[in-house]
Amino acid sequence: GAVVSQHPSRVICKSGTSVKIECRSLDFQATTMFWYRQFPKQSLMLMATSNEGSKATYEQGVEKDKFLINHASLTLSTLTVTSAHPEDSSFYICSASSLQGGRYGYTFGSGTRLTVV
Amino acid sequence: AQRVTQPEKLLSVFKGAPVELKCNYSYSGSPELFWYVQYSRQRLQLLLRHISRESIKGFTADLNKGETSFHLKKPFAQEEDSAMYYCALTQAGTALIFGKGTTLSVSS
Numbered sequence: 001g002a003v004v005s006q007h008p009s010r011v012i013c014k015s016g017t018s019v020k021i022e023c024r025s026l027d028f029q030a031t032t033m034f035w036y037r038q039f040p041k042q043s044l045m046l047m048a049t050s051n052e053g054s055k056a057t058y059e060q061g062v063e064k065d066k067f068l069i070n071h072a073s074l075t076l077s078t079l080t081v082t083s084a085h086p087e088d089s090s091f092y093i094c095s096a097s098s099l100q101g102g103r104y105g106y107t108f109g110s111g112t113r114l115t116v117v
Numbered sequence: 118a119q120r121v122t123q124p125e126k127l128l129s130v131f132k133g134a135p136v137e138l139k140c141n142y143s144y145s146g147s148p149e150l151f152w153y154v155q156y157s158r159q160r161l162q163l164l165l166r167h168i169s170r171e172s173i174k175g176f177t178a179d180l181n182k183g184e185t186s187f188h189l190k191k192p193f194a195q196e197e198d199s200a201m202y203y204c205a206l207t208q209a210g211t212a213l214i215f216g217k218g219t220t221l222s223v224s225s
Contacts, residue, residue: 031210034212042217043203043217043218044203044215046212046214093160095213104209105163106151106207108160110159111160
């Protein structure tokens, strides 16, 4: 089945530095990739939608200059948290969609726990 | 506005008891509804989608358009069903919109 690999699984960084998170679809080409943020014991909040070769579409309230998304190929999307601050500490999850048997399927990465100190 | 509501944060049942996890939605159009499950320390996995009309691990869910509900049911809960359950909706490949999730705890 479809597999999405997300790295790193856990990262600790100093305040003011930038962190890049990678999301790869391993055995399929993702039509679209999505980035979510999940606070402890809360739901997944959609941050942005990205399509290969075009600019990401950000949800209201998400700073595009803070959360840079690059979707350079059909199998790779990256999220860079720039000038990270403690309030950016969270669990970030990517998801890739693809047409599977005429229907859209969604596959999730295992998530990245970001801690900014 | 698109919204998925899961009114229960936590549902605790005994093994063998019936389970119903509630999900209501608001959406203009014809959404597709899903249930996702997240076991401890694992990634989100698709449990079922309304289009498939299938039963996975004994769980079923029926889309009720009149009540805009998509409740998840299982007649006899098992301890291994303990997990976080998310109801979600989408349309035509756009992003999944999730409810806040319900933690199901099944004890013996």
